[in-house]
Amino acid sequence: MKSENQNKYDTARKVTEVYYDSPDADNFYFNIWGGEDIHIGLYDETPEISKASRCTVAYMAKTIANLNANTRVIDLGAGYGGAARYLASNFGCKVVCLNLSDVQNKTNRRMNLAQGLDDLVQVVHGSFEDIPEPDAKFDVAWSQDAILHSSNREQVIAEAWRVLKPGGIMIYTDPMQADSCPAGVLQPVYDRIHLESLGSFAFYRDVAEKCGFTEFRKENMTHNLSVHYSRVLDELERNYESMSKISSKDYIDRMIVGLQNWIDAANTGYLAWGIIRLSKPE
Numbered sequence: 158m159k160s161e162n163q164n165k166y167d168t169a170r171k172v173t174e175v176y177y178d179s180p181d182a183d184n185f186y187f188n189i190w191g192g193e194d195i196h197i198g199l200y201d202e203t204p205e206i207s208k209a210s211r212c213t214v215a216y217m218a219k220t221i222a223n224l225n226a227n228t229r230v231i232d233l234g235a236g237y238g239g240a241a242r243y244l245a246s247n248f249g250c251k252v253v254c255l256n257l258s259d260v261q262n263k264t265n266r267r268m269n270l271a272q273g274l275d276d277l278v279q280v281v282h283g284s285f286e287d288i289p290e291p292d293a294k295f296d297v298a299w300s301q302d303a304i305l306h307s308s309n310r311e312q313v314i315a316e317a318w319r320v321l322k323p324g325g326i327m328i329y330t331d332p333m334q335a336d337s338c339p340a341g342v343l344q345p346v347y348d349r350i351h352l353e354s355l356g357s358f359a360f361y362r363d364v365a366e367k368c369g370f371t372e373f374r375k376e377n378m379t380h381n382l383s384v385h386y387s388r389v390l391d392e393l394e395r396n397y398e399s400m401s402k403i404s405s406k407d408y409i410d411r412m413i414v415g416l417q418n419w420i421d422a423a424n425t426g427y428l429a430w431g432i433i434r435l436s437k438p439e
């Protein structure tokens with residue numbers, strides 16, 4: 158018989174899978190959020206969502222020394238695979254995209270094929286709480302704005318540790334709550350992702366240490382969070398009529414409220430976002 162916790166994890170996973178597989182979400186993320194990159198962008202050089210989102214990928218890649226054709230990467234919660242194609246086409250890396258959403262996986266495979274990258278990018282359906290890959294296979298575990306969806310984030314970091322080679326690194330971004338966030342103020346934010354909590358820099362530092370990672374480096378880039386959600390909200394409102402034809406009006410109206418809740422929480426200082434980098438010892 159499954160434990161109460163296991164049932165909770167299964168439910169959270171199913172809710173996320175059904176959500177990202179829905180035409181409502183698929184149309185919204187692909188058309189408004191940033192195209193093939195559906196994470197928070199870096200806005201220092203551009204106000205354009207897709208360009209800013211690509212800047213995040215490029216910036217993260219730049220922090221990893223010696224990416225090359227021998228580098229094996231796993232992208233945990235890979236969405237449409239934008240980062241994988243960037244790593245494959247710029248450095249020749251071999252990337253496994255692990256993702257729960259088969260609808261996104263289909264688009265990912267189609268784009269890999271169209272760009273001649275299907276020999277370097279493999280798309281696998283599965284959950285990052287239970288990675289369907291052997292121990293010590295990867296040099297880099299990469300993830301962007303996906304682990305927030307887990308109801309067992311400790312398990313995700315432990316799984317990343319397991320599939321990394323000795324000397325491997327985990328690099329990821331995640332929308333989080335601020336270390337100083339008071340209890341009980343983020344319910345409207347949690348509601349948008351159907352969860353009861355977010356991670357935080359302090360939480361991830363603690364978990365990384367427990368797993369055995371020897372280095373915890375964080376780059377706090379929270380100022381981009383409110384800019385990104387505001388830009389997505391602007392675009393959604395500007396394209397309200399056309400988007401209502403491909404996603405339901407009810408979904409879009411709820412998304413507008415949800416985005417505003419995130420912007421408000423970010424402006425109050427309750428949220429955090431940035432890049433975390435962990436090293437597995439040799």
Ligand SMILES: C[S@@+](CC[C@H](N)C(=O)[O-])C[C@H]1O[C@@H](n2cnc3c(N)ncnc32)[C@H](O)[C@@H]1O
Pocket residue numbers: 170173177193194195196233234235236237238239240255256257258261283284285286300301302303304306307
């Ligand atoms: C906001 S999107 C980010 C996608 C991608 N990392 C990017 O930056 O473009 C979150 C992604 O996490 C995936 N995801 C959520 N829970 C997951 C799980 N338990 N296992 C694998 N993927 C998951 C979703 O399907 C979705 O693709």
